[in-house]
Amino acid sequence: MTNEHASLRVDRARLLDRIFSLAEVGAIEGGGVCRLALTDEDKAGRDLVVAWMRDLSLDVQIDAIGNVIAVREGRDPALAPVMTGSHIDTVRTGGKYDGNYGVLAGLEVLETLAAANITTERSIAVAFFTDEEGARFHPDMMGSLVYAGGMSVEEALDLPGIDGTRLGDELNRIGYAGPSPCPGIVPHAFVELHVEQGPVLEAEGITIGVVERVQGISWQEVIVTGQSNHAGTTPMRLRHDAGYAAALLAVRVREIVGSAGGDQVGTVGSIQLHPDLVNVVAARAVLTMDLRNTDNDALSRVERDVATAMQEIAEAEGVTITSRSTARFEPVEFDPRIINLVEVVAHDQGNTLRRMPSGAGHDAQMIARTCPAAMIFVPSVKGLSHNVAEFTEAADLEAGANVLLHVLFTLANESSP
Ligand code: HGY
Ligand code: MN
């Protein structure tokens, strides 16, 4: 940023006001938010953010999978735009900041530039991507994956929801099937601002995380088929208990992940039994598995060990176990030049900072398939996220938005890298 603009800063109160206003949409007990992708709550959140985009006279484009991209035109609209963004869909026990913060900080950057009468060489786009959480329609980061050409629109529209819906039907129902094509415009660069969602920055007393990479992600839907039977009359030796097999598999996943060590993590977040009754041996169990590691080979080894455990449990309990991959993304390295820029800007603004990986998946990892990308983190209090108590201090929210402001300004005034 040229000296005359180096002291430019965002308006903290305006940013916080938008964060808390959006958090009222789909608000749930405990201060959290529930806006699962393409639900009425998601629509209401989309409508509010689109209204703010239009209030800023941005050119709002909605694409075929419901991604929303708002553009502030630069001096040379022929140049590829610089893009920032994230998501505004949440998990069922979401917080105010996951995704929302990055989108609203992007809007705040554009409003700050407009208020200062600054026009950049390149246009700057702020996006929110559809179904980043992947909680209702697997995989996660679905909208940015389609935007980046990693999944066809047709395949995405046919994705089944965990509630028996079809993604395309829900997208039409909320009125966000747009005319813009997917894959979308390839940005000059993409930078995403996000809360860390982990304990590192807070533990080390650091304000800015300079994110170098995102770990690999493996999601599976596992179906266990046993035999329903009477809970009282069936001798234990004659049971084929899908509920017991599913619980055993969840324990084995924890054991395999623990012995893998390193950055390996694993979660069985959902187990649904059928017929799910107190006096019936479960006939069927459907469970989800979320495995992640910064090292792809190590992640593949854990996937193989889990597959072996499924076979062993199936044989021992006389059930069948099938598994379907619903997301598989290799680790992503961000662009060194953009990482350096984030680091320099964060330093020049007097922040404490450190380089780090991201444990969570983010839209930036998908857009990184098409252009140079990186991320900026700010601390999460107690490392909490996907939890209604998710919280980040106002000063940290402001610090992250100011780093985003100057990173985007610098990139948007590059005639060529
Ligand atoms: O799954 C994730 O890491 C992200 O919250 N979508
Ligand atoms: Mn997120």
Ligand code: MN
């Ligand atoms: Mn999330």
